[in-house]
């Protein structure tokens with residue numbers, strides 16, 4: 001048992017009832033006592049599931065027949081003693097068991113993310129891994145799930161720990177030099193291999209920083225569908241999104257606001273954006289819509305351009321689409337693709353083009369992907385490495401390397417992250 005002297009918390013950790021099974025988790029110093037008070041069977045080995053009748057600890061009334069198991073700290077998810085009750089997943093069953101737990105001394109309902117917060121505080125997961133868990137719970141596409149699982153499994157943490165070790169080794173060399181030199185002169189003492197290793201580290205950090213951030217997987221790639229009025233933009237959005245997200249009509253100027261449809265295509269996340277048709281002489285409201293279209297074009301990762309190829313606002317970012325192919329037999333050689341939202345002609349090819357573009361803009365499968373918070377910390381760490389180059393003496397070099405490690409510590413949560421802990425753990429639901 002871990003005698004942390006803190007509250008024991010409990011919560012429904014599975015999804016909303018009714019369901020076949022509901023899992024209630026209890027974590028803290030009183031978890032095993034609570035389990036003992038609820039069940040009528042002798043304590044068993046940790047990690048061994050048993051069937052038990054759960055009874056109210058005061059009235060003795062039978063509440064459910066449940067599978068129960070426990071884990072002893074620190075070898076548990078939270079690092080504390082943990083008990084799990086696998087109940088029948090009906091609302092009344094869950095409510096009666098939660099009420100019974102509430103009647104036990106030292107137990108209270110958990111707050112959002114509190115189980116994971118305890119894992120972090122007890123060193124079971126570091127901050128980057130906890131962020132990965134948060135992402136995993138919210139993952140909606142295959143690519144999000146993969147990136148979150150890698151982060152939760154320590155992909156970023158391991159990389160950063162490797163850098164930490166190497167920066168520490170460089171610092172040790174500097175310390176050794178300082179011990180042997182009176183002057184602290186940078187020019188003497190440090191071998192070229194030291195400088196090479198420093199350059200290699202800076203380069204490794206730089207190449208990770210140049211890759212797309214994990215948020216792109218969460219927010220989706222922004223695809224603006226633009227062109228003149230009545231080009232068939234809203235029809236194309238609906239065909240790609242697979243639902244009637246935007247109003248379609250034969251009246252030019254139907255769409256005025258931006259219409260966003262988050263859509264997973266080929267396991268990759270896209271934010272499809274329908275826009276007001278671009279034209280001169282629009283009325284006041286449509287003109288506002290058109291200015292929103294222009295803003296959306298600036299922010300787009302990919303533009304599906306349904307206008308004349310020569311009017312395309314940014315060809316490198318664009319896929320030039322000749323729409324309404326069923327009506328228009330004339331093939332424009334400057335278009336990347338001819339499609340019909342009505343007959344479905346070439347829609348599969350358009351999807352392939354989108355997926356191909358996405359590959360260059362999203363973290364790749366198996367690639368270590370970092371989030372914006374990691375980017376900021378690694379950026380800072382690298383700038384301290386750069387500082388060593390212009391450092392006037394070895395004491396400053398040693399200090400820059402120390403600051404570099406402090407910056408890297410932020411990734412795994414060993415330093416300077418107090419302000420973001422509440423924000424992170426608040427992203428979890430109750431029971432996680």
Ligand SMILES: Nc1nc2c(ncn2[C@@H]2O[C@H](COP(=O)(O)OP(=O)(O)OP(=O)(O)O)[C@@H](O)[C@H]2O)c(=O)[nH]1
Pocket residue numbers: 228229230231232233234235236247248249250251252253254255256275276277323324325326327339340341342343
């Ligand atoms: N035959 C055919 N008609 C289409 C196709 N795509 C769109 N249309 C028709 O073209 C008209 C305009 O389509 P919308 O999708 O509203 O065009 P839009 O570009 O969104 O128009 P605004 O929002 O007004 O700028 C509608 O009557 C659609 O039914 C297509 O692929 N084939």
Ligand SMILES: [K+]
Pocket residue numbers: 229230248249250251252253254255
């Ligand atoms: K229209």
Ligand SMILES: [Mg+2]
Pocket residue numbers: 233234235246247248254255274275
């Ligand atoms: Mg429209």
